[in-house]
Amino acid sequence: MSEFVDIAVIGATGAVGEAILEQLGNVEFAIGQIFPVASADSTGETTMIARRPANITDLADFDFSTVRLALFAVPAEVAAEYVPQAVDAGCLAIDCSSAFRADSSVPLVIAASLQGEDFASLGGQSIIATPGSLAAELALLLKPVNAEVEITNVSVVACMSASNAGKAGVSELASQSAGLLGGKSAEAEVFTQQSAFNLIPEVGAMGDDGYTTIEANTATELQRLLEADAMAVDVSCVQVPVFYGNSMSVTIETRYPFGVDELTQVLNNIDGVSLFAGAEQSGQPTPVTDLQNSDKTCVGRIRESRSRQNALNLWITSDNVRKSAAKNAIAITQLLLESYL
Structure with missing residues (x-):
């Protein structure tokens, strides 16, 4: 391991890229120079890293051979073009997009869940993919449950915030909200x-089977992360008028009886989980009241299903930008720097 490793953040002016830069500026592990990189539209702009200004470099002109590690926080089509270029230049790439998640030769990683052989498998890799925010949070919670008692079925209704569409999504929600309150009509582009003030039951491109790409990808990623191809996963996504933070109403069915107390005990042992539990069932977690500047995954409404046998219902909410994407990428970076670079 080198004492200092130079790092590039690709997509530095986007929502996830900015969150990565913010967290890199506060890490306690040793890193070298950080290069913020973005599209030509951001050329000449500056961003803040550890309270110091840094110039944005044009992605088309960036020399990947000058860094050993590149974190990609860009759309999938951009990652598909530039990640191979980074690898060819001798750079290790961590990709936060969906470009390589379905590639079985590329590790799909949640740093908080890595153990033993999973951790050792990162050595020698040139590309590491991070899962989508829904699959990441589900796997963090359900992997230890699945190890305790086999999960046979997972059913999810996900409430997707505007920030899943990046800064443009947040901006459109804000402008529409202000405009409608002022008597103007709403124009939708993102x-x-x-x-x-609306719910849209369609997030992502619609497939022939009636499921969107995000729904189908979340199911596939969760099966892969839990190494449970036989586990049935059903996901429905709804766009909701919330700026940051995804929330999920989840039902899990298990092979054998597994009660509220058992699930609560497992969840209490997971780092980074804030459990809202108890007979009073009051003050349940919401993205607005509980996720501001938080890296926690909040869980509440744990209860037995009234309609299914061996089934439990729960509510999950977490910051899809700060926690699910940026923090995971930073944690993977730390593991690589401390063990392989």
């Missing part, structure tokens, strides 16, 4: 329909 989302398929008006997002302010």
